[in-house]
Amino acid sequence: MSVRDDFTARIPGGDAGLIVLVLLGTYLAYVLAGFVLGYTLRGQLNSIATLTFYIGVFAMLSLALNLHWGYTGLFNIGIVGFMAVGVYVTAIVTKPTYVAGGAAQVGGLGLPLWVGILAGMTAAALLGLVVALPALRLRADYLAIVTIAMSEIVRFSFLSGELQQFQLFGNRVGFGGGSGLILDFAPPLEALLRGVGLWNGYLGFVDAFQVLVPRNPKPVVDGLVYGLLLLGFVAGFYWLLKRTGESPFGRVLKAIREDEDVANALGKNTDRFKIKSFMLGCALMGLAGILWLVPQGAVTPNFFRPRVTFFIWIALIIGGAGSNTGSVLGGAVFAAVLYQGPRYFQNLVSAVFPNLDSPSGFGQAISPLISQFDPVPFLLYTVDSIRQLQLVVMGLVLIWLMHNRPEGMLGYRKETASVIPLSRPKSMTADGGSDDSVRTDGGVDAAAQGGETDE
Amino acid sequence: MGIAETYSRGRQLAIERPFALVLAVIVVVLFGDLLRGLATGQTQFADIGTLVWDGLMRGLVIGLAGIGLSMTYSILNFANFSHGDYITAGAFSGWATTYLIAGLGRADIGALLLVGAGGSVYGGTLGIGMLSTPLAVVAGIVVSGGFAIALSLAVDRTIFKPIRNEDGITLLITSIGVAFALRYLMQFVFGSDVRGTTAQPPSVSLYFIDGTVFINAHDITLLVVASALMLGVHVLLQRTKLGKAMRAMADNKDLALITGISTERVVRATWIIGGGLTGVAGYMFILWKGTLGFNDGWLLLLLIFAAVILGGIGSIYGAIAGGLVIGLTASMSVLWIPSAFSRAAAFVVMIVILLVKPSGLFSGRATA
Numbered sequence: 001m002s003v004r005d006d007f008t009a010r011i012p013g014g015d016a017g018l019i020v021l022v023l024l025g026t027y028l029a030y031v032l033a034g035f036v037l038g039y040t041l042r043g044q045l046n047s048i049a050t051l052t053f054y055i056g057v058f059a060m061l062s063l064a065l066n067l068h069w070g071y072t073g074l075f076n077i078g079i080v081g082f083m084a085v086g087v088y089v090t091a092i093v094t095k096p097t098y099v100a101g102g103a104a105q106v107g108g109l110g111l112p113l114w115v116g117i118l119a120g121m122t123a124a125a126l127l128g129l130v131v132a133l134p135a136l137r138l139r140a141d142y143l144a145i146v147t148i149a150m151s152e153i154v155r156f157s158f159l160s161g162e163l164q165q166f167q168l169f170g171n172r173v174g175f176g177g178g179s180g181l182i183l184d185f186a187p188p189l190e191a192l193l194r195g196v197g198l199w200n201g202y203l204g205f206v207d208a209f210q211v212l213v214p215r216n217p218k219p220v221v222d223g224l225v226y227g228l229l230l231l232g233f234v235a236g237f238y239w240l241l242k243r244t245g246e247s248p249f250g251r252v253l254k255a256i257r258e259d260e261d262v263a264n265a266l267g268k269n270t271d272r273f274k275i276k277s278f279m280l281g282c283a284l285m286g287l288a289g290i291l292w293l294v295p296q297g298a299v300t301p302n303f304f305r306p307r308v309t310f311f312i313w314i315a316l317i318i319g320g321a322g323s324n325t326g327s328v329l330g331g332a333v334f335a336a337v338l339y340q341g342p343r344y345f346q347n348l349v350s351a352v353f354p355n356l357d358s359p360s361g362f363g364q365a366i367s368p369l370i371s372q373f374d375p376v377p378f379l380l381y382t383v384d385s386i387r388q389l390q391l392v393v394m395g396l397v398l399i400w401l402m403h404n405r406p407e408g409m410l411g412y413r414k415e416t417a418s419v420i421p422l423s424r425p426k427s428m429t430a431d432g433g434s435d436d437s438v439r440t441d442g443g444v445d446a447a448a449q450g451g452e453t454d455e
Numbered sequence: 456m457g458i459a460e461t462y463s464r465g466r467q468l469a470i471e472r473p474f475a476l477v478l479a480v481i482v483v484v485l486f487g488d489l490l491r492g493l494a495t496g497q498t499q500f501a502d503i504g505t506l507v508w509d510g511l512m513r514g515l516v517i518g519l520a521g522i523g524l525s526m527t528y529s530i531l532n533f534a535n536f537s538h539g540d541y542i543t544a545g546a547f548s549g550w551a552t553t554y555l556i557a558g559l560g561r562a563d564i565g566a567l568l569l570v571g572a573g574g575s576v577y578g579g580t581l582g583i584g585m586l587s588t589p590l591a592v593v594a595g596i597v598v599s600g601g602f603a604i605a606l607s608l609a610v611d612r613t614i615f616k617p618i619r620n621e622d623g624i625t626l627l628i629t630s631i632g633v634a635f636a637l638r639y640l641m642q643f644v645f646g647s648d649v650r651g652t653t654a655q656p657p658s659v660s661l662y663f664i665d666g667t668v669f670i671n672a673h674d675i676t677l678l679v680v681a682s683a684l685m686l687g688v689h690v691l692l693q694r695t696k697l698g699k700a701m702r703a704m705a706d707n708k709d710l711a712l713i714t715g716i717s718t719e720r721v722v723r724a725t726w727i728i729g730g731g732l733t734g735v736a737g738y739m740f741i742l743w744k745g746t747l748g749f750n751d752g753w754l755l756l757l758l759i760f761a762a763v764i765l766g767g768i769g770s771i772y773g774a775i776a777g778g779l780v781i782g783l784t785a786s787m788s789v790l791w792i793p794s795a796f797s798r799a800a801a802f803v804v805m806i807v808i809l810l811v812k813p814s815g816l817f818s819g820r821a822t823a
Binding site for chain 2: 075134135137138140141142144145146148149150152153156157159160161162307310313317360361362363366367385388389391392394395396397398399402403406
């Protein structure tokens, strides 16, 4: 651990420097793989845009989850439920009003996107309140089961035929049932640029981009700029959570995480603090969900299966719960290595060996291996079903992390509730002492040594 | 007892436990609505009979699988999210055996072992059923139990044992990892299609007041197997020394250790009993509903959690009763709400119980 900490201490810029370094390394790896694939510049830019997009959404979501789990100790495994509510409420508020004979089966209220986003975040926060009121008084694992049950209830509600369409303020709106909703309004990027009056300037920039990407450069530029926008949102989340964590409010949250009874005994209404923290996190999850799904142009309820929740948990655990830098790093590493990595690898294989016929089932794949020791069909089947196997790998990574590094990539980085730094000054960590020993007095050497033997 | 006293007691109840009162009102309203439906002829008694029977069957499966979850929850102290995939694994192993025995010589062995992945063999074509191929079904039941035991012991040995002394949340997160790995490994091997596994079983129609309720051979099989296993677990826990040790362990781990009970032996016994019941529950679930997919156990898991929490964690009778309540709720809720929400209704019942009585219906009576 101490080696790692020394390493992070040596990077210029500290935590921010580390994040930038990891991102640069990831992009370099993807660009190199792109060269092997023989991607054109357009292909390279597209793959970078996709990667940035997923890094952005997973970093945002694991930051929001860090507020729940890392700061307050709330075991929320219903993240997709809050994302779904955010997205669907945004859709209903923002979709243009229903016109008979149009492409969309149902309409919306036709309000601007920012109103929709605010409404979506509010709805997610309110759902958080509804879940939190009964569940927060219970044990952590009960909260887990209640939140995952809630996320499934939300999914069933959006799937159901009964809520497919209904009247709201005299408009025909609805959740669209199993076939989902078409999000037929301006995507966030366009709405933002139009809002600040830069849309024409942006279109001019896109035209100028034709120098690099000759034909139809707009999707490429859109993807890249939206990726940057998401990274901006990640920075915003980071700043907000850092401020929250360092405020008196955040200190109470951390105290609750360490020992709720003590926080209670000190006169803090812990239930109220937990509910506020839960609602804030839920609103952020709603926002992250909106930024993830609204640009896709359509949304179906079955996207919101519990597995997405576990993706975010894996991202947070990789980075290390309790640390905001860790959350961002975890989101980035998860997106690059576990989420996009295997798909990229699949593309790589099919680019290197084109025209391969992979077997359609496990039976056809395994029988040559048994009868003629021919592993090729089995390997082909493995590569072909990489989307399932990547989930197996994620499960194994989760198990490995819990066994070997439950504190995450960055090591023990949990922020303490105290306002003054509790760690030993740097000069003393050099002799191999661990950073996290807690000292209560001013810093007499002997006391520090005594504290160490107590550990 | 005067009227004033009754009134003041009622008032006190309303102040102290407002949720319970609201709940009681809701139950009365729902029941009144049902009676009105019956009186006006909108709802038939036979429909209700069919739904009750359906809910009972579902409840037996949930209760049987819930016993194992409840036992590991109380003895090992964590919510095992991989339990649902033990159900699926048990079901696949058992059905591969059934297919193999029923279809030997009539179809390719590989296709049989993969339970007809990709539509290569159909259970209906093989004529699988309790009455048509009894040997195959019984062998399937045995293998499903055995395989689930072996799987849960292997997973415990390699994954849960090294972190036995960590807190419940660490184990819970690890079990989510196990669940992911198992489920998608099964999808990798058996494919993602949902296959039909049984031929239409013969059924009897019972006349019930104003219509008929159909009960088929697989319902009866499920009823017999589940009841026998539940009774067996009851006898085991109440009459044998092992059962006593398990109850002691669930009640107070430290005290059990002091009296010389070997923790690891009890843990192993827990996985054997719990795993076996879970595997058989998985097999019976598929026999009863007639289709098999790689997601079945996971989809059932949340209902099982609901049942276990409803009954009170650690109590096997609670798990059985909770299973029946959840099964009946899921089936009978269609009387009042659209069928898309039947699972949601079961979750709502669980959340309501958490509100009113967080320790569950059978709390304080930890029996295993």
